[in-house]
Amino acid sequence: MIDWDVAVNTGIRLARPGPQVDLADARQAVAQLRELSVAAQGHVQDFTGMTLLEPAGPAVIVDRPGWIRANVDGFRVVLEPILDRLGAQRIAAGAGAAGSITTAVGSRITGAQLGAVLSYLAGRVLGQYELFLPPDPDGNAPTGRLTLVAPNIVQAERELDVDPRDFRLWVCLHEETHRMQFSSSTWLRGHVQGLMQEMLLSSDMDAAAFLDRLRAAGEAVAEVVRGGEGSLLQAFQSEQQSEIMDRITAVMSLAEGHGDYVMDAVGPGVVPSVAEIRRRFQRRREGANRIDRIIRQLLGLDLKMKQYEEGAAFVRKVVAQVGMADFNRVWESPETLPTLAEIRDPDAWIARVVRPAALAPGAEAAAVKGGGTAPASDDTAPASDDAVPAKDGDAPAAEEAAPAADAGDAAPPKGAADTADTADTGDGTDDAPPRGTAEGA
Numbered sequence: 001m002i003d004w005d006v007a008v009n010t011g012i013r014l015a016r017p018g019p020q021v022d023l024a025d026a027r028q029a030v031a032q033l034r035e036l037s038v039a040a041q042g043h044v045q046d047f048t049g050m051t052l053l054e055p056a057g058p059a060v061i062v063d064r065p066g067w068i069r070a071n072v073d074g075f076r077v078v079l080e081p082i083l084d085r086l087g088a089q090r091i092a093a094g095a096g097a098a099g100s101i102t103t104a105v106g107s108r109i110t111g112a113q114l115g116a117v118l119s120y121l122a123g124r125v126l127g128q129y130e131l132f133l134p135p136d137p138d139g140n141a142p143t144g145r146l147t148l149v150a151p152n153i154v155q156a157e158r159e160l161d162v163d164p165r166d167f168r169l170w171v172c173l174h175e176e177t178h179r180m181q182f183s184s185s186t187w188l189r190g191h192v193q194g195l196m197q198e199m200l201l202s203s204d205m206d207a208a209a210f211l212d213r214l215r216a217a218g219e220a221v222a223e224v225v226r227g228g229e230g231s232l233l234q235a236f237q238s239e240q241q242s243e244i245m246d247r248i249t250a251v252m253s254l255a256e257g258h259g260d261y262v263m264d265a266v267g268p269g270v271v272p273s274v275a276e277i278r279r280r281f282q283r284r285r286e287g288a289n290r291i292d293r294i295i296r297q298l299l300g301l302d303l304k305m306k307q308y309e310e311g312a313a314f315v316r317k318v319v320a321q322v323g324m325a326d327f328n329r330v331w332e333s334p335e336t337l338p339t340l341a342e343i344r345d346p347d348a349w350i351a352r353v354v355r356p357a358a359l360a361p362g363a364e365a366a367a368v369k370g371g372g373t374a375p376a377s378d379d380t381a382p383a384s385d386d387a388v389p390a391k392d393g394d395a396p397a398a399e400e401a402a403p404a405a406d407a408g409d410a411a412p413p414k415g416a417a418d419t420a421d422t423a424d425t426g427d428g429t430d431d432a433p434p435r436g437t438a439e440g441a
Contacts, residue, residue: 003111010115018151034058040172129178257311
């Protein structure tokens with residue numbers, strides 16, 4: 001259903017070249033990013049009180065083509081089992097030769113569409129934690145990998161006119177926070193993958209429903225061009241998928257907001273110019289031209305920005321009220337994750353998870369099962385269930401996370417290579433991991 005080779009080739013062909021940097025500066029940037037990613041691990045661990053369950057080395061440094069290859073690999077890990085299952089169901093339903101031809105043509109079109117989206121994001125993502133990687137030669141699935149897109153980091157620090165070392169460490173703090181989230185827990189990665197697969201399995205529709213979604217997508221494009229609300233993602237969602245997307249959005253808002261909070265809260269003792277970097281970075285985010293704003297909105301990237309804002313607000317309020325140790329209970333199990341309503345009403349999460357004694361017997365379980373929140377007391381209003389969801393804009397450490405996926409962001413997937421693109425000398429392999437991706441929500 002997706003021609004992965006077409007996706008890679010289209011993405012690389014359409015991706016813009018990186019900034020011009022001489023070879024010595026490019027090598028210095030790569031070396032410093034690796035060094036700072038290791039330093040950031042200690043700062044994140046000290047500040048959050050979280051601990052990695054296994055050793056973590058320096059980040060993998062990639063260029064834009066490498067980021068595209070990495071994310072296609074990650075999408076394959078998540079999507080292929082589902083696509084194979086759906087394809088087998090269609091064959092069992094009696095699809096003949098005509099169906100096979102249609103599928104082959106459609107897979108190339110879908111691959112080209114995926115490649116076009118990735119080419120747009122490849123020039124914007126600063127880094128990501130890749131959750132879904134191909135298995136190693138022994139068949140074991142890696143736990144994840146931190147990648148940094150050097151050309152984009154260099155380009156951003158130049159445009160912002162900020163101290164390069166401070167900016168690079170600031171980016172590393174955000175991405176290392178993501179590594180900490182998923183590497184200090186044995187269940188979170190599988191939970192996110194399960195939500196994504198549930199979303200995909202609920203996507204099958206008949207021809208009439210598909211035509212209705214296409215019309216809705218056309219209306220969404222027209223509405224966005226006129227300056228209104230809407231996105232292609234929302235246009236293609238069924239009611240069931242919207243409910244699943246709310247759960248995905250809650251997890252990603254927590255992860256991205258936590259990363260945003262930590263990268264700023266670590267403070268000027270670690271990143272002396274952090275306040276100036278944040279101010280200029282935010283101004284840059286908000287200063288996109290009209291065409292760029294339309295593309296971002298259609299792809300749902302503006303919703304990603306809302307995730308950062310709501311997630312960071314949730315983290316700030318919870319930490320301020322109950323402290324970091326009790327906030328870290330969010331990472332204990334799927335049941336302690338905040339719902340989307342609780343992201344927007346932190347007091348409700350505190351009442352349900354940190355201070356459950358105030359709940360009536362059985363209310364907590366009912367709240368979790370129903371996706372809502374139980375009141376902590378008579379004067380604590382329950383979270384609203386009619387809040388509008390908020391995933392690819394850019395991670396402060398990933399200026400625009402790839403669709404999920406950062407998440408990652410989809411967050412997305414696998415990394416791969418050097419930063420030859422930083423020096424504009426072509427695809428490098430200096431940092432290339434096994435499986436030879438030669439080169440990124």
